[in-house]
Each structure stands twice: as structure tokens, then as C-alpha cells.
Amino acid sequence: MKSKNGFLILKSIIKPEVLKQMGKLTEKEATLLMNSYGIKCDVKLVKEWLNEGKFKGNETDGIYTIEESAVYDFLELLRWEGTAHEPGIDDQTKLSRLLEEVNDYRQRVKKLEEEKSELERQLQDLLGTVPF
Structure with missing residues (x-):
């Protein structure tokens, strides 16, 4: 039998008093x-x-x-806790938190695109050609 937290319990081998303390x-x-x-x-x-x-x-x-x-x-x-997946929150709070996440991801993507452009420019300077 498998318990909630994933431990295998062999009830037939373990004494009841020991099992009680596990x-x-x-x-x-x-x-x-x-x-x-x-x-x-x-x-x-x-x-x-x-x-x-x-x-x-x-x-x-x-x-x-x-x-x-x-x-x-x-x-x-x-x-x-504090995410859109927190149990018990209302739909409005969930939606608000999801929109925050989307905006955070958009900002991250924008920053990564800027970093990519800068790295491509540096590579171009090193190689003297446009690599992509």
C-alpha cells in the first residue's frame, strides 16, 4: 500500500505500535x-x-x-500561496495574478531579446560578418 506522501508501508511486517509512530x-x-x-x-x-x-x-x-x-x-x-493557483482564491484575484504573470513574462522576453541582439552585435564585431 502506498501512503499519501509516497512511503511504502508493509503493514504485514511492521508491528502496529511501530507503525503508529511512523x-x-x-x-x-x-x-x-x-x-x-x-x-x-x-x-x-x-x-x-x-x-x-x-x-x-x-x-x-x-x-x-x-x-x-x-x-x-x-x-x-x-x-x-500568492500565485494564481492558490487554493481558495476568487476568480477575480486569480485573473489579476495571471495577468501579472503574463506581464512579467513579457518583460523577461523583451529583456532576453535585447540581450540576444547585443550578443549578435558583439559576435558580428568579432567576426566581421552578420552571422544570422
Whole structure:
């Protein structure tokens, strides 16, 4: 059986008590996982996110554990935040963000065309002919 985050779980081999602990992260481990994906956060911020309900955790004897899949789900939401693909945004916001993206790409294309022209000019100066 394949779980949501891609780990293969062989239920027939793993003891139930071990299986129950698989995929659970401490606040520190969740922080390190997010850091490895380029999310700048510390344990304090992870605790804030837990308190805000950004992802779910369980507290036992003052120690939180967080489902690894919940962290991956949160990372996926962060990935799309602020883009036209952010879940839950209205159509007007989505359209506005898409138009911004189109304008950004047009500016990039224009800059690349200018760079290409300059490089062609430099090549022409070096070779003494028009290469294209």
C-alpha cells in the first residue's frame, strides 16, 4: 500500500505500535524538514502555526508530534500561496495574478531579446560578418 506522501508501508511486517509512530515528527524535526524545502522558520514559528491550526499536531506530556503528511500538505499550500493557483482564491484575484504573470513574462522576453541582439552585435564585431 502506498501512503499519501509516497512511503511504502508493509503493514504485514511492521508491528502496529511501530507503525503508529511512523510519519510523526517532533516540532524540531518538522522545522528541519521545512528548512530543507527552503522555508525559513524556527521551532517557535512552527509552534505558532500549530496553535493557528495551519497543520495538526498531537500533544502528549507537553511534547507535540506532527503528522509528516500534514507538513507536506502545508508545504504544498505554501508553494502556491500568492500565485494564481492558490487554493481558495476568487476568480477575480486569480485573473489579476495571471495577468501579472503574463506581464512579467513579457518583460523577461523583451529583456532576453535585447540581450540576444547585443550578443549578435558583439559576435558580428568579432567576426566581421552578420552571422544570422
